[in-house]
Amino acid sequence: MEISVRGLWTMIHGMGFGALYLMACSGALVELYRRYSSPLGPEIKEADERFMRIYLTAMAVLAWLAVLTGAYVIYPWYRAVPPPGTANLAAFPQRLLMSSPSTSAWHSIGMEWKEHVAWLVPISITMAAAVFSQYRRSLRVHPELRAAVLGFVWVSLLAAGIAGFFGAMLNKNAPVMGGPTITIVEGGQK
Amino acid sequence: MMNPNGAGSAAVLAAGIGSLAVAVFAILADKAAAIKTLMNFYKPTGPLSGVTTCAIVVWLAVWALLHWLWSRRNVEVGRVTIAAFILLFLSLLLTFPPIADLF
Numbered sequence: 001m002e003i004s005v006r007g008l009w010t011m012i013h014g015m016g017f018g019a020l021y022l023m024a025c026s027g028a029l030v031e032l033y034r035r036y037s038s039p040l041g042p043e044i045k046e047a048d049e050r051f052m053r054i055y056l057t058a059m060a061v062l063a064w065l066a067v068l069t070g071a072y073v074i075y076p077w078y079r080a081v082p083p084p085g086t087a088n089l090a091a092f093p094q095r096l097l098m099s100s101p102s103t104s105a106w107h108s109i110g111m112e113w114k115e116h117v118a119w120l121v122p123i124s125i126t127m128a129a130a131v132f133s134q135y136r137r138s139l140r141v142h143p144e145l146r147a148a149v150l151g152f153v154w155v156s157l158l159a160a161g162i163a164g165f166f167g168a169m170l171n172k173n174a175p176v177m178g179g180p181t182i183t184i185v186e187g188g189q190k
Numbered sequence: 191m192m193n194p195n196g197a198g199s200a201a202v203l204a205a206g207i208g209s210l211a212v213a214v215f216a217i218l219a220d221k222a223a224a225i226k227t228l229m230n231f232y233k234p235t236g237p238l239s240g241v242t243t244c245a246i247v248v249w250l251a252v253w254a255l256l257h258w259l260w261s262r263r264n265v266e267v268g269r270v271t272i273a274a275f276i277l278l279f280l281s282l283l284l285t286f287p288p289i290a291d292l293f
Binding site for chain 2: 067071072075076079108109112113115116117119120123124126127130131134135138141142144145147148149151152155158159
């Protein structure tokens with residue numbers, strides 16, 4: 001069982017940071033809605049408030065790690081230009097996708113949207129974490145601010161979903177491969 | 191005493207402006223060859239490096255400025271929130287290639 005270094009980085013970016021962010025989003029939305037929606041709701045304990053602050057900050061860190069690894073580690077491999085006359089484009093995903101009308105839209109729509117819309121995620125969640133850290137339980141008496149935080153977290157979920165969907169489909173149609181190989185488990189002889 | 195809403199409003203509006211900046215810089219880099227070249231901050235990543243770096247700088251600068259202006263007072267947070275949602279919605283639309291290509 002082997003994986004290439006580029007494949008491993010793609011997995012860390014997509015499943016380690018991206019998918020974890022998507023899962024964390026639902027928890028944040030439920031918690032923000034449930035605990036902070038009414039000024040008359042049950043008392044919020046200091047420990048719960050601290051947990052939520054750390055949770056949102058961790059989400060912001062995940063979002064930044066996802067976009068930074070995507071843009072500066074994986075994207076250069078994705079958009080690499082093959083030397084003239086290269087027949088096998090397997091190591092050049094963008095060119096591989098663009099070489100066929102049946103796959104070119106995965107790049108021209110999928111990657112072109114993903115590479116930009118993904119940046120709305122760290123901007124939105126960093127704002128949500130900052131506003132929560134500043135106002136904490138007093139968000140209950142600032143309904144517009146609470147609505148803004150919830151709305152931006154919703155949009156970050158949507159943007160991360162778009163980026164994640166296209167990331168998965170791009171990697172299915174033209175995986176980022178190459179680099180040294182890491183052997184995870186040696187297979188036995190049959 | 192209740193915290194003034196200015197600091198939170200500054201963060202919300204700046205996030206909307208920063209999001210729109212991503213879309214605007216992306217369109218500019220796509221449409222103008224000179225801007226595309228200028229945005230090539232890190233060659234392996236290409237113009238995306240400049241587009242996103244510039245958008246982040248705009249976002250953080252606007253946030254710092256609005257925070258400085260509003261943090262000690264109450265502002266019309268309802269209007270600020272609506273403006274931020276409009277900017278965020280526009281940024282979602284304008285990053286979608288078939289719409290960005292209309293410009």
